[in-house]
Amino acid sequence: MTESPVTSHQSSDPAADVVGASPVERTDALEGVEPEEELFTVNMGPHHPATHGVLRLVVSLQGEVVKDLRPIIGYLHTGIEKNCEDKSYWKAIPFVERMDYLSYFFNMQAFCGAVERLLDMEIPDRAKYLRVIHLELNRIHSHLVWLATTCIDLGAISMFWYGFRDRDKVLDLFEMSSGQRMHTRYFQVGGVFEDIPRGFEERVRSFCAEMSTRLDQYEAILDRNEIFLRRTRNVGIVSRERMLELGVTGPLLRATGEPWDLRKVSPYLAYGDFEFNIPIGTVGDGYDRYRVRLQEIRESLRIVEQALDGLPEGPYLADDRKIVLPPRDELATSMEALIHHFKLVTEGYRVPPGEAYHAIESPRGELGCFVVADGSAKPARVHIRDPSFVNLQSLRDMSLDGYVADLVQNVAMLDPILGGVDR
Amino acid sequence: MPDAPGLELIAQELNRRFEGSVLGTYYEHEQSALVVNPEHVVDVLGWLRDTPGQEYRFLSSVHGADYLPAEPRFGVHYELLCMARVERLRVKAALADPGGEELPELGSCTHLFPTANFQEREVYDFFGIVFRGHPDLRRIQMPEDYVGWPQRRDFPMGGEPVLFTHNEVETPAWWE
Numbered sequence: 001m002t003e004s005p006v007t008s009h010q011s012s013d014p015a016a017d018v019v020g021a022s023p024v025e026r027t028d029a030l031e032g033v034e035p036e037e038e039l040f041t042v043n044m045g046p047h048h049p050a051t052h053g054v055l056r057l058v059v060s061l062q063g064e065v066v067k068d069l070r071p072i073i074g075y076l077h078t079g080i081e082k083n084c085e086d087k088s089y090w091k092a093i094p095f096v097e098r099m100d101y102l103s104y105f106f107n108m109q110a111f112c113g114a115v116e117r118l119l120d121m122e123i124p125d126r127a128k129y130l131r132v133i134h135l136e137l138n139r140i141h142s143h144l145v146w147l148a149t150t151c152i153d154l155g156a157i158s159m160f161w162y163g164f165r166d167r168d169k170v171l172d173l174f175e176m177s178s179g180q181r182m183h184t185r186y187f188q189v190g191g192v193f194e195d196i197p198r199g200f201e202e203r204v205r206s207f208c209a210e211m212s213t214r215l216d217q218y219e220a221i222l223d224r225n226e227i228f229l230r231r232t233r234n235v236g237i238v239s240r241e242r243m244l245e246l247g248v249t250g251p252l253l254r255a256t257g258e259p260w261d262l263r264k265v266s267p268y269l270a271y272g273d274f275e276f277n278i279p280i281g282t283v284g285d286g287y288d289r290y291r292v293r294l295q296e297i298r299e300s301l302r303i304v305e306q307a308l309d310g311l312p313e314g315p316y317l318a319d320d321r322k323i324v325l326p327p328r329d330e331l332a333t334s335m336e337a338l339i340h341h342f343k344l345v346t347e348g349y350r351v352p353p354g355e356a357y358h359a360i361e362s363p364r365g366e367l368g369c370f371v372v373a374d375g376s377a378k379p380a381r382v383h384i385r386d387p388s389f390v391n392l393q394s395l396r397d398m399s400l401d402g403y404v405a406d407l408v409q410n411v412a413m414l415d416p417i418l419g420g421v422d423r
Numbered sequence: 424m425p426d427a428p429g430l431e432l433i434a435q436e437l438n439r440r441f442e443g444s445v446l447g448t449y450y451e452h453e454q455s456a457l458v459v460n461p462e463h464v465v466d467v468l469g470w471l472r473d474t475p476g477q478e479y480r481f482l483s484s485v486h487g488a489d490y491l492p493a494e495p496r497f498g499v500h501y502e503l504l505c506m507a508r509v510e511r512l513r514v515k516a517a518l519a520d521p522g523g524e525e526l527p528e529l530g531s532c533t534h535l536f537p538t539a540n541f542q543e544r545e546v547y548d549f550f551g552i553v554f555r556g557h558p559d560l561r562r563i564q565m566p567e568d569y570v571g572w573p574q575r576r577d578f579p580m581g582g583e584p585v586l587f588t589h590n591e592v593e594t595p596a597w598w599e
Contacts, residue, residue, distance in 0.1 A: 074566070082578075083580070086580050117453075247481070266509050357484070380488070383484075385484035390542070
């Protein structure tokens with residue numbers, strides 16, 4: 001971090017009550033103030049371990065108190081949306097996966113769901129269940145990484161090891177079903193890439209059984225930990241109304257007491273079949289955010305177990321040969337299948353013109369994908385509404401008039417994934 | 424989602440309140456959308472937000488799109504959400520390209536939905552659509568000194584030369 005006195009880069013209208021622009025300006029009147037009342041502009045990030053990536057925060061400080069804050073983003077912008085316009089639909093899936101690199105299954109589901117909506121395509125029940133299993137495992141994985149990195153920001157290094165240890169077990173499961181630990185490209189338009197292998201179910205069940213005892217251990221470490229409580233309780237409170245105005249969704253919104261979860265209010269895939277609760281908080285401070293996320297892991301475990309219990313038999317991929325690849329064994333015997341395979345791989349499938357927005361509940365909130373199709377085999381526009389990007393706007397409200405140390409806590413509890421913020 | 428007749432009722436009511444505000448409606452893939460005259464987009468969003476019976480109080484997303492070669496060329500989509508009824512409604516402002524160096528303009532809705540702050544900046548950054556009355560309209564993802572509007576369809580895909588020691592002399596004017 002570097003320090004420099006406030007200079008003239010601030011906004012020209014100091015009265016403007018504006019998110020993002022700094023109302024602080026050094027004037028002649030400020031010359032006579034005591035040094036501890038003077039404002040300093042401090043650059044936090046982009047290369048700072050507590051920013052969870054390359055987030056840059058320009059913070060105006062009075063002593064140790066945050067008086068103004070502006071997030072500056074774009075350091076990880078990779079032009080994925082533009083690149084998708086140059087890829088056929090099935091080739092765009094691995095691209096969108098890499099936006100929010102902790103919730104890749106969610107990115108895939110948002111994109112595939114939007115394309116399936118454009119194609120008016122219904123996917124088989126088994127594919128829906130398999131998607132739910134992987135999505136919820138991904139939610140557990142994402143929340144575990146969040147827990148680990150948050151706790152190391154608060155100085156609890158053992159939680160960091162525990163979180164990453166258990167997160168690796170989820171990655172082992174992904175490797176088993178799809179061959180990849182991260183960025184699996186397991187979902188595709190019409191269903192999933194492959195059926196789960198033999199032994200997967202037992203592995204997932206033993207993981208679920210183990211994970212719930214692990215959660216008890218985490219709670220034993222953190223819930224009544226004096227340091228953790230002092231760092232998180234009554235810190236970063238933003239009212240529910242303000243959160244809704246700022247478009248914040250996900251655990252941050254639920255921690256303020258708003259039971260809004262897209263899995264419940266507009267069940268997509270097979271979420272209507274399962275019994276689960278939406279954990280909510282009361283105060284909306286850091287501690288509530290932690291409690292909500294930890295409880296969400298438990299609910300995800302319940303969903304995974306129910307999905308394994310009710311996993312229907314049948315195809316895991318839709319039977320529309322104009323869109324999904326034919327089964328491998330047919331290629332040796334059927335000319336039709338070979339032609340379809342060739343056409344799909346070289347040219348891709350065409351999607352009728354139209355626009356669709358598909359929103360799902362990612363670990364961080366509403367993840368929406370907006371796809372414009374122009375009738376060709378490539379999307380004309382792909383736009384991802386990433387929850388990290390939108391939620392980041394609430395950081396200023398959380399942190400104003402708090403200490404710098406609380407700002408670190410707020411960033412951690414906000415859980416921004418910079419790959420998703422910058423896309 | 425309001426169904427197709429419900430969408431028509433909203434469009435009629437809006438046209439009665441703001442003359443010529445709704446240019447068309449479309450209902451596809453069980454999603455409904457209003458095509459709105461860009462002059463009235465803030466009125467329409469405000470009406471949809473505050474009218475009893477509508478109450479689309481949550482703006483989930485703002486998308487920009489370039490429909491080149493169609494006319495009008497640009498679209499700015501507002502994904503509204505009514506949390507009480509769990510209904511989504513898309514409001515699409517159809518913007519013509521003024522041509523030349525001029526940028527298309529649209530009223531900003533940040534005073535109605537503070538969440539639009541970053542999202543409108545993103546649309547400005549990628550499509551060069553100016554939001555009148557936006558408190559802080561700067562580039563958000565691209566560098567401040569970037570020239571061009573990268574998500575437009577006529578903006579070429581392609582790389583920038585990467586600077587290595589073996590090409591630092593040839594790389595055009597990297598030191599400037």
